[in-house]
Amino acid sequence: MINQRLLACAAYLHGTFLCDVGTDHALLPVYAVQNRLAEKALACDIREGPLRAAEQNITKAGLSDYIHMILSDGLQNVPPVGITDIVIAGMGGETIMHILETAPFSLEKINLIFQPMTKAELLRKWLYEHGFEIRNETCIPDKKFLYAVMQVQFTGNIIIPDGKDIYFGKMNLYDENALAYAKNEFVRLSRIRMQSYLREGKNPPLELNAVIDSMADALKEYDKI
Numbered sequence: 001m002i003n004q005r006l007l008a009c010a011a012y013l014h015g016t017f018l019c020d021v022g023t024d025h026a027l028l029p030v031y032a033v034q035n036r037l038a039e040k041a042l043a044c045d046i047r048e049g050p051l052r053a054a055e056q057n058i059t060k061a062g063l064s065d066y067i068h069m070i071l072s073d074g075l076q077n078v079p080p081v082g083i084t085d086i087v088i089a090g091m092g093g094e095t096i097m098h099i100l101e102t103a104p105f106s107l108e109k110i111n112l113i114f115q116p117m118t119k120a121e122l123l124r125k126w127l128y129e130h131g132f133e134i135r136n137e138t139c140i141p142d143k144k145f146l147y148a149v150m151q152v153q154f155t156g157n158i159i160i161p162d163g164k165d166i167y168f169g170k171m172n173l174y175d176e177n178a179l180a181y182a183k184n185e186f187v188r189l190s191r192i193r194m195q196s197y198l199r200e201g202k203n204p205p206l207e208l209n210a211v212i213d214s215m216a217d218a219l220k221e222y223d224k225i
């Protein structure tokens with residue numbers, strides 16, 4: 001069964017040819033083709049085990065003519081022709097950054113959807129600094145955790161992000177989940193700052209103060225911290 005995280009990724013699809021990187025059981029490509037969110041798809045994974053599970057699900061759904069599997073580290077073995085949407089979901093932010101850094105073809109004009117399980121802030125910072133724009137972002141609860149799902153486009157415009165850009169991205173903080181996510185991030189960083197005063201007896205780096213101030217300013221507009 002497809003979960004809320006993957007449904008949120010699917011909601012950002014708007015092309016005809018999906019490439020799902022780290023597909024595991026191919027739940028997303030099967031859902032996307034069945035629901036006409038894509039006409040066809042590539043289900044890619046770095047390991048053979050997940051691709052065997054993917055094959056079973058694709059065959060069971062009768063979609064072998066529409067979803068092809070590729071054994072690939074990131075996009076290395078993926079032929080770029082015709083791909084309109086790329087989803088990279090369910091892995092760490094640093095792995096997603098690595099896959100983008102080593103992409104063997106231009107990602108311009110492709111609708112990109114990322115769902116990091118960890119280190120979303122590092123991924124956002126990297127995206128801003130490498131000419132990718134986060135166009136939309138939602139926050140999805142899954143098994144007691146809150147996860148970011150982002151829709152991204154390569155524009156070539158480099159932005160120096162501030163704290164709220166890095167930690168909140170494009171989330172709509174009027175949304176209850178997004179506000180909870182933003183507050184968690186604010187509290188987490190504030191604790192790190194406090195620890196550097198209390199345990200290490202030293203002033204936190206100026207950048208950390210600037211990041212926390214930017215987050216506090218953004219949060220003030222939505223809620224009392």
Ligand SMILES: C[S@@+](CC[C@H](N)C(=O)[O-])C[C@H]1O[C@@H](n2cnc3c(N)ncnc32)[C@H](O)[C@@H]1O
Pocket residue numbers: 006021022023024025044045046047050072073074075088089090091095099
């Ligand atoms: C936790 S599963 C996520 C499955 C699905 N995308 C989701 O979000 O539910 C992560 C999958 O990514 C694959 N993976 C990890 N690193 C990868 C890489 N560099 N390239 C392709 N697949 C990768 C793993 O083998 C695994 O099947």
